Amino acid sequence: MRRAISNKEVVLGVTGSIAAYKACEIASRLTEWGVRVTPVLTHAATELVGPATFEALTGHRAITALFEPLQNPEVEHIAVATRADLFLIAPATANILAKAAHGIADDWLSTTLLATRAPILFAPAMNANMYSHPATQANIETLKARACHFVGPDEGRLACGDTGIGRMADPAVVLEAALPLLANQNGLAGKRVLITSGPTHEPIDPVRFIGNRSSGKMGRALALEALVRGAHVTVVTGPAKTPLPYGVEVVAVQTASEMADAVLARAPDADVVIGAAAVADYRVENAAPDKHKRDGEPLTLTLVENPDVIAQVGAAKRDGQTIVAFAAETEDLIENARAKLTKKQVDLVVANQIGVADSGFGTDALRAALVTPDGAAEDLGLIAKDELAARIFDRIAPQSDRSGSLSSM
Numbered sequence: 001m002r003r004a005i006s007n008k009e010v011v012l013g014v015t016g017s018i019a020a021y022k023a024c025e026i027a028s029r030l031t032e033w034g035v036r037v038t039p040v041l042t043h044a045a046t047e048l049v050g051p052a053t054f055e056a057l058t059g060h061r062a063i064t065a066l067f068e069p070l071q072n073p074e075v076e077h078i079a080v081a082t083r084a085d086l087f088l089i090a091p092a093t094a095n096i097l098a099k100a101a102h103g104i105a106d107d108w109l110s111t112t113l114l115a116t117r118a119p120i121l122f123a124p125a126m127n128a129n130m131y132s133h134p135a136t137q138a139n140i141e142t143l144k145a146r147a148c149h150f151v152g153p154d155e156g157r158l159a160c161g162d163t164g165i166g167r168m169a170d171p172a173v174v175l176e177a178a179l180p181l182l183a184n185q186n187g188l189a190g191k192r193v194l195i196t197s198g199p200t201h202e203p204i205d206p207v208r209f210i211g212n213r214s215s216g217k218m219g220r221a222l223a224l225e226a227l228v229r230g231a232h233v234t235v236v237t238g239p240a241k242t243p244l245p246y247g248v249e250v251v252a253v254q255t256a257s258e259m260a261d262a263v264l265a266r267a268p269d270a271d272v273v274i275g276a277a278a279v280a281d282y283r284v285e286n287a288a289p290d291k292h293k294r295d296g297e298p299l300t301l302t303l304v305e306n307p308d309v310i311a312q313v314g315a316a317k318r319d320g321q322t323i324v325a326f327a328a329e330t331e332d333l334i335e336n337a338r339a340k341l342t343k344k345q346v347d348l349v350v351a352n353q354i355g356v357a358d359s360g361f362g363t364d365a366l367r368a369a370l371v372t373p374d375g376a377a378e379d380l381g382l383i384a385k386d387e388l389a390a391r392i393f394d395r396i397a398p399q400s401d402r403s404g405s406l407s408s409m
Contacts, residue, residue, distance in 0.1 A: 005182045006034030008085040011116075013109045014054070016044025017091035019125040019168035024049065026090055026171045027057045035182070036060065038080055040109050042096070063108050081115035086182045089113075091125030091168045094136050100148070101139035119181040121149045123174045128164025151177035151246060169246075176246040180227050188231035188397055194270035195222050195233065196263060196277035196309065198240030200256045204301065205288035213361035214278035216240025218326070218385050222274055223248050225389040229397070234270075236262045238277060256280050256306035267313045272396065274324040275310035278361065282306060314345035322396050324348045327371075337371040348372060348396055350388070370395060 010030055014023045023039075030037050039054035039062040051062035063080075089096060089109075096110065100120075105111040113120065122143065130136060131153060140150065152169030169177075197219020201209040219235060224245040226233045234249040236259055244250055251266075253259045256279045267273050282303035292299065310325045317323055323346040327337040337351035353367035368388055370378045380391065 005179065007036070008182050009036040009038065009083055010178070010182065011038045011040055011080060011084045011087045011112065011118075012054075012058075013040045013042075013087065013089040013092075013096070013113075014045040014049065015042045015089065015091060015093045015096045015109070016048065017093050017125040017168065018048060019091040020045050020048045022168055022171050022174075023090050024053055024057060026088070026174055027054055029171070029175055031058050038063065038084070040064075040112070042107060042109055044093075044095075065108060078112075078115055081112045081118070084116055084118045085184065086178060087113065087116055087118055087120045088123070088174070088178055089121070090123035090171075090174050092122040093124075094126050094130045094133075094139075097122065097124065097136060097139045097143065101142040119147075119149065119184075121151060121174075121178055121181055123151050123168050123177075124153045124166070125168035126153075126166050127158060128162055128166045131166045132164075149177070149181060173246045176224065176227075179224070180230065180247070183228045185228055186230040188226060188229040188272075188393075191231045191271040191397075192269055193223075193226040193231040193233045193272045193274070194263065194266050195219055195226070195235045195274045196237070196259060196279070197223070197235050197244070198238035198242075199278050200238045200259055200280045200306075201254050202256065202280045202283040202306070203287040204284050205290065205292045207291045210280060210282070210284065210303075212278045212280065214238070214240065215361060216242035216244075217364065218366070218389070219276045220244055221385040221389040222276055222392070225386070225393055226272075229393060231272075234266060236266070236277070238279075256283060256309070260307040260309045260312065263309050264312060264316075267316065268318065270321065272322045272324070273310070273313050274326075274392070275313070276326050277309075278328065279309055280306055308344070310346065311344045317345060322347050324350065324392060324396060327351045328354045334369060334371060334377045337369065337377070338375055341371055341373060348392070350392060351377070 012027055014020050027037050037058040041062055041064050051064055054062045099110040100113050105114050151174050154167040154169055155165045156167045157163050158166050198216035199212045199214035201211045203209050220242050223233050223235050227247050235244055236251045251262045253262055283306050285302040285304045314323050325344050325346045327340045327349050329336045333351045337349040341349040349371040351369045365382050365384050367382050368380045
């Protein structure tokens, strides 16, 4: 998704909350991704963080006042408002929310918010009582009605010492919320994407289980790519360690049977179904209700096959639906993927190598190939999981046809 946002421009508005320091990380990350960042600090923000910090992080002058001597015309509020791809206000105080809601324009930031037609994303940060005050809530609803976007706030310990809702969302979460707005891709707009992710845990007893090392990183990459392309994304996930992106509908499960039930209930409404989860092929036939105690004797487990989730989705596939399966293999990668493609009745199989140090569960990259129903295989070599996610969506949904279904491969 970085390729979709490079060379974009973000106006990063920083207001007078103690959370202003978090904006430094946001500015740094956006700049690393190739985004031009124009930092704008209100007078109150400059009492908490210095303009020089943002200038060093972004390589661009920080705007701190509406009328500045020798101001460059290129950073005047109308010029910036016109060319910006996104206005990100992080942190957003109750004061800036009130100004924006009521059209008050008494400083550079509030003036430019009135002039821009770019998407606006607020990341609120304030005392819990201020946030819950009817005036603040009314202002938020007014801004949402005008198509402004919000991320957070979170609940936790606040700078004032109180505990409650009002903490600015983590910078990583703010960035994830900004990505779809900044990328402005709509190839999957109006489409519903259903993804399975992570491992499943099949209980032996209340303490032990049969599982695998799946981290959920591939599922996360797929979900974020689908969000950036404008889709509504649902992820049915086993107990993975990797958090899913902001904006995803999450359905948490533990076992393969639970995953099958969750997926089959939602698959008929999905335009794209991607089976990236490492679903356990077997479960214990009779899991013990109590913890098994060691008694010096061998423990024998009888295993029975779990349902094949993606095969069931493939058997019930409807017209216009696209189904993608993953094939994690230790050998005969392409041959096994071709067999899985036929058996599961899917449109694409992502064959990926496991059992090697640089590819597989828990890594940031995979040795992968894309296998299509005609038997063709595109060897991608060692590829980062986020780039692999982009290649998958490039293949299955390059654009929507006039009927509204996904283009065929």
